[in-house]
Amino acid sequence: MELTECILKQNDCFRTGKKIKVKGLMLHSVGCPQPSAQRFVEQWDRPGIKKCVHAFIDGDSGMVYQTLPWNYRGWHAGAGANNTHIGVEMCEPSCITYTGGASFQCEDREKALKTVRRTYDSAVELFAFLCNEFGLEPCKDGVILSHKEGHARGIASGHGDPEHLWNGLRSGYTMDGFRQDVKAAMKRYE
Numbered sequence: 001m002e003l004t005e006c007i008l009k010q011n012d013c014f015r016t017g018k019k020i021k022v023k024g025l026m027l028h029s030v031g032c033p034q035p036s037a038q039r040f041v042e043q044w045d046r047p048g049i050k051k052c053v054h055a056f057i058d059g060d061s062g063m064v065y066q067t068l069p070w071n072y073r074g075w076h077a078g079a080g081a082n083n084t085h086i087g088v089e090m091c092e093p094s095c096i097t098y099t100g101g102a103s104f105q106c107e108d109r110e111k112a113l114k115t116v117r118r119t120y121d122s123a124v125e126l127f128a129f130l131c132n133e134f135g136l137e138p139c140k141d142g143v144i145l146s147h148k149e150g151h152a153r154g155i156a157s158g159h160g161d162p163e164h165l166w167n168g169l170r171s172g173y174t175m176d177g178f179r180q181d182v183k184a185a186m187k188r189y190e
């Protein structure tokens with residue numbers, strides 16, 4: 001996993017500077033056809049953006065762009081999970097077109113799947129690293145959640161990511177599989 005640090009120091013969330021005790025990790029995907037993490041860094045590093053996450057994963061390289069110190073309170077979940085969970089966004093393929101809500105069309109599924117695999121694999125490595133860092137058990141209930149799962153638990157706003165993307169492309173990825181993959185990746189560090 002390659003990580004580059006580009007903290008969003010102009011973002012109101014960073015400037016608020018509230019810290020949390022990290023109890024879990026939340027996986028998101030950006031919800032628009034933008035594979036470039038750098039673009040989000042540029043767009044969000046300014047005042048007046050009422051959202052902020054801890055990292056973006058680039059869709060073209062798999063590179064992790066860390067955008068908040070891990071123990072800062074992020075503005076990623078729209079609800080209580082901000083107080084407990086680190087939020088990580090996976091960038092999305094450029095060849096999809098949203099048609100309303102979480103529905104999209106895809107003109108090149110193979111290409112889209114390559115992007116999705118790249119971000120998935122980096123997310124597994126990043127989450128394994130963070131579980132080690134914060135002493136978290138990836139398969140314990142409530143530790144690793146998608147935004148969608150957070151919503152079902154009443155600790156995140158009503159979004160369907162990233163499962164909407166994985167399912168829409170018939171990628172075969174699931175959050176249960178993700179958690180298992182993170183657990184396996186942690187073993188590689190032992």
Ligand SMILES: [Zn+2]
Pocket residue numbers: 027028029076147159161
């Ligand atoms: Zn989300």
